[in-house]
Amino acid sequence: MLRHFLLKRSLGIHHHHYHPSTPSHSHLLRTLPPKPFLRQFSSLPEPNTDAETRKYLGYAALLLFCGAATYYSYPLPENAKHKKAQIFRYAPLPEDLHTVSNWSGTHEVQTRFFHQPESIDQLERVVREAHQSKTRIRPVGSGLSPNGIGLSRTGMVNLSLMDSILEVDKKNKTVRVQAGIRVQQLVDGIKEHGLTLQNFASIREQQIGGIIQVGAHGTGASLPPIDEQVVAMKLVTPAKGTIEISKEKDPELFYLARCGLGGLGVVAEVTLQCVDRQELVEHTVVSTMDEIKKNHKKLLSENKHVKYLYIPYTDSVVVVRCNPVSKWKGPPKFKPKYTKDEAIQHVRDLYRESLQKYRYGFT
Structure with a gap:
């Protein structure tokens, strides 16, 4: 009805x-x-409760996700860093993580193990235990590379405590050293024997094991990279233990291992070919890009060491040439624009002005 x-x-x-x-x-x-x-006229529309429920559940899930991301992205206190690594990286983690960064501070990693053996026996034990436990360790030197290729979360081994000169052969002009010795230490150590390295970079903080394994080089068109100065090497390998390689014993393996990036084993000792010690004279001038393009081949052929330092956003290039003293032809033959007194006159005026302005502050 x-x-x-x-x-x-x-x-x-x-x-x-x-x-x-x-x-x-x-x-x-x-x-x-x-x-x-x-x-149409007598039925009332029912609310869509399922869609509303799904919408609010989505909002709740989004809030939970944002909260979790904020919590675990925020820098944690020192005693809670392992918690973040355990959830997002690997588990479990030891309490005493080692923080290692490269020389410039652009890359940093927290690693489980950071070994610093003091002898070849300790190095052999580290490599053997890592091999038995199927744990990867990566050799790392001074960390001067601007990238983070030498850093590893699972484990690293550094030979900075193995930095001795073991033998100097003045007759054959060779030197045998532990791989952890730095370039500056080596150059200073063989100076008294009248020897030096044929080529090395302007920065001398690299470890010898690292500088040869990455194929580093100095300057000079006629000078080879540093790894080509290697005569013999001693490698600590996971499978074969400690092996000695040279061009005479195993040429193919020797050429591969000289610049092996630590992939064939940890370099423990290196024998390097040296040259007679010599004094160099450095000349530094400011040039332009057009002059560099015009004189590039001439600069390479006439100088033992040449390097360019480009100044960004300008047309200026600093040219640095180094040659033995015997080749030095005296000071450059041009008259300076200013005398020495005229060149430092602005500095004198600045000191005088500062003294007059702030002298009451020093009383």
């Missing part, structure tokens, strides 16, 4: 306002189906 009454009332309103000439109510009831009108 209620459904029939609502339907008739709805039809009546519709007929009264819009169709004054339509047939009677009974005719409409016979011709029009009742269900669409009943659903």
Whole structure:
């Protein structure tokens, strides 16, 4: 009865306002189906509870994710660093992680193990134990490379405590050293024997084992990279223990291991070919790009060492030439634009002005 009454009332309103000439109510009831009108006028729309629930669950999940990301991205205190590494990297971690960075501080890593053996026996034990436990260790030197290729989270070995000169052969001009010795230490150590290295970089903080393994070099078109000065090597390997290699014993392995990036084993000792010690004279001038392009080949052929230092956003290039004293032809033959007194006059004026301005502050 209620459904029939609502339907008739709805039809009546519709007929009264819009169709004054339509047939009677009974005719409409016979011709029009009742269900669409009943659903349209008498049924109330039900709220979409499933969609609302999914929406709010999504908001909650997003908030939880953002909170977790913020918590674990924020610098943790020293005693909680292992927790972050355990969740996002690996598990479990020891409490005493070692933080190692490269020389320039651009790369840093927290490693499980950082070994610093003091003898070849200790180095052999480190490599053997890592091999037995199937743990990777990476040899690392002074860390002067601007990249982080020498850093490893699983473990590293550094030979800075193995830095002795073992033997100097003045007749053959060779020197045998432990791989952890730095270039400056080596150069100073063989100076008294009248020897020096044929070529090395201007920065001398590298360990010998590292500088040969990465194929580092100095300057000079006729001078080879430092790894070509190697005569013999002693490697500590995981599978074969300690082996001695040279060009005479195993040429192929020797050439591969000289610049092996530590992939064939840890370099423990190195025998290097030296040259007679000599004094060099350095000349530094400022040139332009056009002059460099014009005189490049001439500079390489006439000088033992040549390097360019480009000044960004300018056309200026600093040219540094180094030659033996015997080749030095005296000071450059040009007259300075200013005398010595004129050149430092601005500095004197600055000191005098500062003294007058701040002298009461010193009383």
